[in-house]
Amino acid sequence: MAKTYDILIIGAGPAGLTAAIYGVRAGRSVLVVGGKTPGGQLMLTTDVEDYPGFVDAVQGPELVQRMRGQASRLGAEFFDDNVTKVGFKKSPFTLETDEKKKFSAKSVIIAVGSAYKWLGIPSELKFKGNGISTCAVCDGYFFKNKDVVVIGGGDTAMREALFLSKICKTVTVIHRRDVLRAQAVLQERAKATKNIKWIWNSEVLEFLGDKKLSGIKIKNTKTHQTSTLKIDGAFVAIGHEPSTGFLKGQLELDSKGYITMRSQTETSVPGVFAAGDVKDFRYQQAVTAAGFGCMAAMDADNYLHGFRAVSEAARKKQKK
Ligand code: NAP
Numbered sequence: 001m002a003k004t005y006d007i008l009i010i011g012a013g014p015a016g017l018t019a020a021i022y023g024v025r026a027g028r029s030v031l032v033v034g035g036k037t038p039g040g041q042l043m044l045t046t047d048v049e050d051y052p053g054f055v056d057a058v059q060g061p062e063l064v065q066r067m068r069g070q071a072s073r074l075g076a077e078f079f080d081d082n083v084t085k086v087g088f089k090k091s092p093f094t095l096e097t098d099e100k101k102k103f104s105a106k107s108v109i110i111a112v113g114s115a116y117k118w119l120g121i122p123s124e125l126k127f128k129g130n131g132i133s134t135c136a137v138c139d140g141y142f143f144k145n146k147d148v149v150v151i152g153g154g155d156t157a158m159r160e161a162l163f164l165s166k167i168c169k170t171v172t173v174i175h176r177r178d179v180l181r182a183q184a185v186l187q188e189r190a191k192a193t194k195n196i197k198w199i200w201n202s203e204v205l206e207f208l209g210d211k212k213l214s215g216i217k218i219k220n221t222k223t224h225q226t227s228t229l230k231i232d233g234a235f236v237a238i239g240h241e242p243s244t245g246f247l248k249g250q251l252e253l254d255s256k257g258y259i260t261m262r263s264q265t266e267t268s269v270p271g272v273f274a275a276g277d278v279k280d281f282r283y284q285q286a287v288t289a290a291g292f293g294c295m296a297a298m299d300a301d302n303y304l305h306g307f308r309a310v311s312e313a314a315r316k317k318q319k320k
Contacts, residue, residue: 004092005031007300008105015276016288017067018109018293020076020302023109026301030076033095033105038080039064040113040241041277042286043233044137046163051286061144063286066082077102083112088250089270106270110247110259111293114277114284115241123207124236131213132178132198132234136160138165139233146232149174149216151204157237164235165193166199172197172229174204174218199229207234242278256281273300 009016009021010118012034023030042048045060054063072078081101086096091103094305098262114314116134118124124132126188133139139161148168153175164171173190180187190196190205201221208215208228252260252268259267259279267274275296276289 001027003104005029005103005105006304007031007107007109007297008033008093008095008103009109009111010086011035011040011111011113011276011278012068012078012080013042013113013276013289014066014067014295015038015113015278015289015293016109017064017071019109019111019297021067021074022294022297023300024071024075026297027288028301028304031105032071032078033097033103034078034080034149035081035112036080036098038068038078040289044135045159046137048286050109058139067290072228083246084251086247088272091271092099093272097136100128107273107303109191109296109300110244110251110267110272110278111209111276111289111296112243112278112290114242117239117241118236118238119238119266121204127207127209127213127234130165130211131209131232132207132236132238134162136235139235140164140254143168143233145169147230148171148233149199149229149231150176150237152237152239153177153182154237154239155181155182155186156239158182158190160189160235160237161196162186162193165190165196167234168195170195170197172199172201172231174199174216176203177201183286207255240277240284242281244278265292265299271283271300271303275301277316 006028009019009032009250012032020030020032042060042064047057050055081097081099085096094106095103147170149172150157151174161171172250205219206217215228215230217228245255259274265273275292275298277284
């Protein structure tokens with residue numbers, strides 16, 4: 001563990017990479033430990049149409065590559081491995097990765113994002129990777145000209161359905177309510193797509209099949225009637241949960257695993273900051289993650305200068 005970095009960033013999605021850009025531009029030594037498959041949710045996204053600065057849609061992986069290239073050109077260092085352990089009890093803070101590599105730093109920014117949520121029913125486990133997926137971009141091709149379902153009613157579900165509609169024979173969206181949560185533009189596009197069908201007010205009871213998935217059993221939440229549907233594939237798109245297992249005992253987390261924040265960027269440990277989906281269950285956009293990354297790096301820089309970023313609680317106290 002030779003060098004102690006000024007800022008160590010855990011996570012290499014838009015939050016972590018923006019933090020890296022701002023950190024090095026503030027003259028700080030920055031290491032990004034980005035995970036074995038760095039890049040975050042954008043790596044699984046095709047057309048990104050709502051990130052400012054791109055007249056035409058940019059592909060998620062290209063956007064990540066550009067951010068990483070920018071951070072790297074400015075002087076950020078990278079190490080791509082999963083973090084398994086952190087030591088936040090005393091400074092300098094420490095971190096250990098899967099490959100047992102150890103790093104230390106005077107401040108840390110956690111930007112590990114979130115992972116897909118699963119339904120949690122026993123038969124889901126049986127067909128995971130064998131008919132059930134959470135990633136149309138990764139697995140859609142295996143269902144060429146087949147009948148699939150997408151479970152969920154948010155932006156992710158609409159994007160998955162639209163992507164799959166170009167490959168599959170039919171895509172049936174199964175949603176537990178009769179109103180979608182997704183943004184209007186995605187809803188409209190999905191509803192205007194001929195081979196996207198809809199099953200409303202329905203929850204999944206069971207995935208059916210012998211070795212391979214061949215059907216799904218659902219229940220109408222209004223009538224309580226159950227029915228089965230023949231399908232070849234199912235895509236679960238019911239949201240995300242924060243990837244914070246490795247932080248337990250080192251930082252305050254809420255009951256869902258999101259980092260408990262003292263201000264927009266400060267965690268319960270002074271000198272440890274957080275940015276992006278790992279603490280944001282509301283907006284979860286690439287652009288908001290990037291914005292939080294910028295704020296976290298500026299607050300880490302302030303902290304290193306010896307000015308503690310003033311937390312909202314402290315600010316309120318000062319006002320009284
Ligand atoms: P989300 O907005 O939380 O939506 C999850 C959907 O799954 C909801 O419709 C929810 O139903 C349903 N759901 C949740 N738990 C369920 C369960 N146990 N069984 C059945 N259905 C369940 O999640 P998301 O779609 O992944 O989006 C997350 C965030 O990422 C959002 O802020 C979104 O805007 C953002 N995002 C943006 C884009 C983009 O193109 N800009 C793309 C993807 C994601 P209810 O509606 O009944 O709660």
